[in-house]
Amino acid sequence: MIAIFRGILKSQKMIVTCFLILCILLLISIFAPWLAPNDPIAINLTHKLQPPSLDYPLGTDHLGRCMFSRILFGARISLGFAFLIFISALSMGLLIGIISGYIGGWVDQLLMRIGDGLMAIPSLLFVLGFVGIWGAGLKQVILGLILVQWVYYARVIRGMVLSLKEQNYITAAKISGSSTWIIMKKHIIPNVLPSLAVMGTLEMGWAIMNLSSMSFLGLGVQPPTPEWGAMIHEGKSYIRTNPTLMIYPGLMIMLVVVTFNLLGESLSERFGVKRR
Amino acid sequence: MGSYVLKRIMTIVPIFLIATLLTFGMINLSPVDPAEAYFSAAHIQATDEMLEQKRHEFGLDQPLLIQYVNALIKICQLDFGISYVTNQPVWEEISSRIPATIQLTLGSLLIAILVSVPLGFLAGIKKNSGIDHFSRFLSFIGASIPSFWLGYLFIFFFSVKLDLFPVEGTGTWRHLILPSVTLAFPLIALYTRLLRTSVLENSQESYVLFARTRGIHEKIIMGKHVLRIAISPMITGLGMNLGNLMTGAIIVEAVFSWPGFGRYFIEAIFNRDVPVIQGYVVLAAGVFLISNLIVDLIQMYLDPRISRKGRQYQ
Numbered sequence: 001m002i003a004i005f006r007g008i009l010k011s012q013k014m015i016v017t018c019f020l021i022l023c024i025l026l027l028i029s030i031f032a033p034w035l036a037p038n039d040p041i042a043i044n045l046t047h048k049l050q051p052p053s054l055d056y057p058l059g060t061d062h063l064g065r066c067m068f069s070r071i072l073f074g075a076r077i078s079l080g081f082a083f084l085i086f087i088s089a090l091s092m093g094l095l096i097g098i099i100s101g102y103i104g105g106w107v108d109q110l111l112m113r114i115g116d117g118l119m120a121i122p123s124l125l126f127v128l129g130f131v132g133i134w135g136a137g138l139k140q141v142i143l144g145l146i147l148v149q150w151v152y153y154a155r156v157i158r159g160m161v162l163s164l165k166e167q168n169y170i171t172a173a174k175i176s177g178s179s180t181w182i183i184m185k186k187h188i189i190p191n192v193l194p195s196l197a198v199m200g201t202l203e204m205g206w207a208i209m210n211l212s213s214m215s216f217l218g219l220g221v222q223p224p225t226p227e228w229g230a231m232i233h234e235g236k237s238y239i240r241t242n243p244t245l246m247i248y249p250g251l252m253i254m255l256v257v258v259t260f261n262l263l264g265e266s267l268s269e270r271f272g273v274k275r276r
Numbered sequence: 277m278g279s280y281v282l283k284r285i286m287t288i289v290p291i292f293l294i295a296t297l298l299t300f301g302m303i304n305l306s307p308v309d310p311a312e313a314y315f316s317a318a319h320i321q322a323t324d325e326m327l328e329q330k331r332h333e334f335g336l337d338q339p340l341l342i343q344y345v346n347a348l349i350k351i352c353q354l355d356f357g358i359s360y361v362t363n364q365p366v367w368e369e370i371s372s373r374i375p376a377t378i379q380l381t382l383g384s385l386l387i388a389i390l391v392s393v394p395l396g397f398l399a400g401i402k403k404n405s406g407i408d409h410f411s412r413f414l415s416f417i418g419a420s421i422p423s424f425w426l427g428y429l430f431i432f433f434f435s436v437k438l439d440l441f442p443v444e445g446t447g448t449w450r451h452l453i454l455p456s457v458t459l460a461f462p463l464i465a466l467y468t469r470l471l472r473t474s475v476l477e478n479s480q481e482s483y484v485l486f487a488r489t490r491g492i493h494e495k496i497i498m499g500k501h502v503l504r505i506a507i508s509p510m511i512t513g514l515g516m517n518l519g520n521l522m523t524g525a526i527i528v529e530a531v532f533s534w535p536g537f538g539r540y541f542i543e544a545i546f547n548r549d550v551p552v553i554q555g556y557v558v559l560a561a562g563v564f565l566i567s568n569l570i571v572d573l574i575q576m577y578l579d580p581r582i583s584r585k586g587r588q589y590q
Contacts, residue, residue, distance in 0.1 A: 113290065113291075113294055114294065114298070116290075116291045116294060117291055117293075117294025117295040117297065117298050118298060120291050120292065120294075120561045120564055121295055121519070121557055121560060121561045121564070122519030122520050122522060122560055122564060123520075123523075124520070124523040124524075124526075125519065125523045125556070125560050126557065128526065128541070128545060129299070129302070129554070129556075131545060132544060132545035132548065132549075132550075132553040133302055133303055133306045133308060133548070133553060133554075134306050134307070134308070135308075135548065136546065205420065209420075209422055212422060213422060213423075213424060213527055216422075216424045216527070217527065217542060218546075219545065229422070232422075232428065236428055239431060239432055239436060240436055243432050246425070246428050247429070247432075249425075250422060250429070253422050253425065254417075254420055254421050254422065257420040257421075257422075258416060258417070258420040261416060262416065265416075
């Protein structure tokens with residue numbers, strides 16, 4: 001099995017497979033309200049802790065809620081917020097990286113030193129501290145995750161802008177009278193895209209994992225919202241009698257994160273991008 | 277070499293200053309008034325006069341720059357203020373709980389090194405063998421598994437089903453096994469991967485070819501020369517990860533009810549106990565920078581080419 005795993009990793013098939021899995025997950029999260037057999041937050045104490053049945057494909061939790069529906073809706077929350085974090089961190093990193101690399105001088109120094117300081121604080125601890133000071137809640141967790149992630153994009157983009165600035169074709173474009181904006185749009189941004197694709201894919205996995213960790217600690221998504229990390233937090237008390245309550249959501253987190261990591265890995269091999 | 281060491285030490289100072297400045301800024305930009313947070317954490321209904329007096333006591337009526345410099349001087353003396361909840365100095369709260377966390381962290385580091393050094397090394401010298409595939413498989417799983425879930429899986433299989441280890445708590449070495457393995461898992465994934473790549477890269481180096489032409493036995497080339505150099509990225513990874521390990525410990529401690537600092541830190545977050553939060557974040561930044569420094573010095577010892585080249589630091 002492991003040999004097969006190694007085989008598909010090498011080939012193009014891996015990218016396609018991961019992409020397909022992610023498409024399915026995306027469809028699930030978009031169509032969750034229609035796919036789910038039950039209301040994910042409807043409490044029904046007469047049906048609590050039921051084994052799997054036709055009505056409840058994965059059984060029910062301690063409040064009689066349908067586990068299957070909750071897991072489907074969980075995909076929506078995890079993927080949605082991870083995408084939000086990724087897009088925001090990317091935009092912020094893109095903006096700061098390009099400004100830093102293109103303008104240079106003291107602006108560059110200032111921005112990069114702020115980045116160094118941020119990177120000296122372990123990222124999850126920064127988020128925890130941020131949430132601790134600004135108050136527990138989903139908004140703060142997401143903002144904190146964005147604030148620790150932009151640095152990585154900014155550094156990569158800055159480095160590339162710097163190396164590209166020295167290239168002859170950029171000089172040629174400048175001489176022929178292209179504006180700064182045109183140069184960035186036509187020459188610099190297309191060149192950094194492969195690295196960003198790899199980083200972004202890995203970032204999605206990172207964001208899903210950490211968002212669920214925060215929800216597990218009770219700081220992120222709050223019950224009764226069906227988020228996988230929060231579901232593990234709720235299910236852990238039933239580990240002796242109903243271990244599936246915490247096993248299924250964890251499996252989903254792992255599936256999604258493995259897929260994103262494999263996709264990132266395959267993309268970086270495909271494009272010849274070095275991983276951070 | 278001496279000047280190199282000195283230069284390297286000096287790079288830490290500005291980064292640490294920026295990290296403290298960021299923490300300070302994070303607190304001052306927040307909508308929370310420390311005086312109000314103090315009284316709400318202590319469950320006291322404060323009057324305006326009491327708030328005013330506390331603000332004066334905290335030095336909040338002084339200019340921001342002076343507040344920052346005062347805070348910085350205190351941090352350098354390991355004085356992080358007084359916890360709003362317990363009214364004890366934060367440093368005492370940290371230092372009384374941190375030994376358990378260090379025990380857990382060292383345990384997991386030991387496990388991670390014991391597993392990943394042989395695994396990564398063998399995977400690197402026997403590319404595409406069974407052990408190589410296994411190491412890559414483990415790296416992927418280890419990097420993608422949420423540690424809190426892994427912790428509960430361990431509890432479920434080894435404590436509930438097989439009854440081999442206690443579910444939670446502390447005391448004997450058996451209490452330490454499950455939490456440290458949980459915490460070690462992502463490290464094993466990372467270190468195995470780093471060592472494997474590095475061994476593969478180093479096997480292509482000319483010094484290996486030269487040693488082979490001299491007729492040195494393959495085992496000696498790999499075990500003595502390549503391993504010594506190839507282990508370097510792994511040591512860097514170790515230094516880079518010490519901070520993450522401190523955070524990972526917070527989650528693992530929550531899962532296993534380990535009586536370290538992590539559990540206390542989460543309580544502090546819920547209580548908005550600002551001095552405790554600030555203290556630990558600053559401390560973690562300090563530990564991170566110092567551990568990276570130590571790691572660099574170890575590398576310099578292992579690979580003398582580094583200081584000769586006067587390696588540039590990012």
